Amino acid sequence: MMTIFDKIKWILGVLMIFVLIITTNLIDKDNFTRVKDTVINIYEDRLIAKDLIFKISNKINVKEVAIISKNVDYFKKQKNNANKELDNLLLNFEQTNLTIEEAGVFNNLKSQINTLKKIEETNLNNNINSNKAYLNLIKQIEDSLINLSEIQVREGGRLMSVSKKALSTIELFTQIEIYFLVFLAIIVQLIIIYNPNKKLTSKKNN
Template sequence: MTTFNKIRWVASILLVFFIVLITNLIDKDNFNRLEYSVTTIYEDRIVASDLLFEISMWIQEKEVAVVSADSLFFEEENNKTNLDIDGLIQRYEQTMLTKKEQLIFNNLKEELSNLRELEKEYTHSETRETNHILKSLDEISQHLYDLSKVQLKEGRRQMFISNQAMDTIALFTQIEIVFLVLMAILIQIIIMYKPKGN
């Protein structure tokens, strides 16, 4: 075998090696994107939606207590309810927030703080004025609704990213199969080929 043929064989083998290596790295990147997307959908969207649902349940309970003038709720249960809401808020803060989501979430926290002040006034007041509390509860409900819409939009976006990654993986898998078939045919031709002079 001449030196030129040896160089040609080494170059061919290196080419195959680099093609396999590059497709492997692309596949690994796509798998990482897919894994991140699925994890994000669960941890930052489904869990966050559940937290928002639980907060809204507590807010509805407060609203019922205000509308029904349930002073016993504010004397005995409201502090525990506020602690439960605080715990849910802290857990929600640990999820990955988009810029828009962070803005709405900050507004929610401010309105919750405002509600606490109004509740103190309400429990210490003889007149039991409810308009301000009901308005605050409506604001909080609107923020929770807006946050739930962000969850839906971001979940949809993450699904799109994961679908793109799966499509890319499928495409490269097909390309790899075609490449391997072509390489097998080429190797067969090289093995079976007999020059005319031999």
């Protein structure tokens, strides 16, 4: 029959293991969450944003070709649909997780594109040959798109760095857990084996 002291030893041993499991699980959960969030952010806020920038750039390039080639048909029949598609792309980009720097560049881009559409509605409808201001504005838009694209690369790299650090932490704690479990197993065995009653009995016999 187990004595109260034996029960306390077993309870202490079980509690030590329980505390270790809970602690390591919480640490691992936090690190896995960081890795998961990083992967999601790279996809949703960087790869998708990069794709949107590419599509916006294509729309702007079509406008540039149309004005250089004096394509009257584009500005009379196609530009309205093209501008609606452009607005949708801008809206989708705005819904990604923008950094402070990115938001500033993006707001400037929207302003430039709005100005471009106003020129299309006024000057170009009357005289498609008045293209200097239009082409200058397209160059500014292209520069803004390049800036946004470079931000995606930098932010993607930063997120990858965060992910690597989290994975390194998980690996480190996994190794620590193994050593600590071995150490804890030895301590638990010593607690269970230790019996002060035997020492007292041996002293009395002597």
